[in-house]
Amino acid sequence: MENPVIIFGADGIAKAAQEIFDSNQVIVYGFLDDSVSLHNQQINGVTVLGATDDAGYLKLIGKKAEAFVAVDENAYRKGLVKMINEKRKKMPVNAIHKFVNIPESVFLGHGNFINAGVLVGANAKISNHCIVNSGAIIDHEVVLEDFVQIGAGSIINAGVHIGAEAFIGAGVTVVSGVTIGEGARVGAGSVVITDVSSGQTVFGNPAKPVEK
Known part of the structure; x- marks a missing residue:
């Protein structure tokens, strides 16, 4: 994977996903999460940049970055996948x-x-x-x-x-x-x-x- 990845979600399996990308020498650009309390915090040196619908970061998907949805609650996971599909015409990696x-x-x-x-x-x-x-x-x-x-x-x-x-x-x-x-x-x-x-x-x- 040439582009860095933006991880949607910053809790639970998000940390494991970061470790997976690290294991494959893929750069994690940042996390997006809807919990305001997590914004601007760092997870193993990578910043939680903002909310999952932040247009400034969404516009990077498919151009300068890839997306991965690291949420294990299915309804939330499906909603994020749908948003990425509809707004960026891309599938998560x-x-x-x-x-x-x-x-x-x-x-x-x-x-x-x-x-x-x-x-x-x-x-x-x-x-x-x-x-x-x-x-x-x-x-x-x-x-x-x-x-x-x-x-x-x-x-x-x-x-x-x-x-x-x-x-x-x-x-x-x-x-x-x-x-x-x-x-x-x-x-x-x-x-x-x-x-x-x-x-x-x-x-x-x-x-x-x-x-x-």
Whole structure:
């Protein structure tokens, strides 16, 4: 990546994203965040420049800088991606740590966060704006749709299909061939052996629906 990157968000995974770009020798131009209390503060030597809709910095996207959305709350993340798409006609770049294993056969979309130690198997698909935390295993022919989040150390076995905006907690195991529906949530440490319906929350070993 030739241009520096502006990180949207300055908390949570934003600091990890900065470390990822540093690991790849990509310059972080600055952070943009809607929390006024963070403005003008520095994160590891990089300044929080202003709000996410600051026109003076937005106009740099696609010309002198790239964008990455480092927000893990999906509604907020989607809103920022939409703004960048509409105002700058650009997609956020990927933040992929140098210590990951992604074969050439993997389909990789835009705006994904993939942290250190992640292993991805052959012919997997990671769509757009997914978050894959440290040490997760995404086995061969797994499909992650847009805005999926995978917790640290989770193991997603071969042929699993995870629908858009699904959330998989830390340390989860999903057995081969399972389908997890759109917007579903899997609690940390669960073992998923059967399909999970869209919007459903499951937890346990084996994972079972959580009564609301």
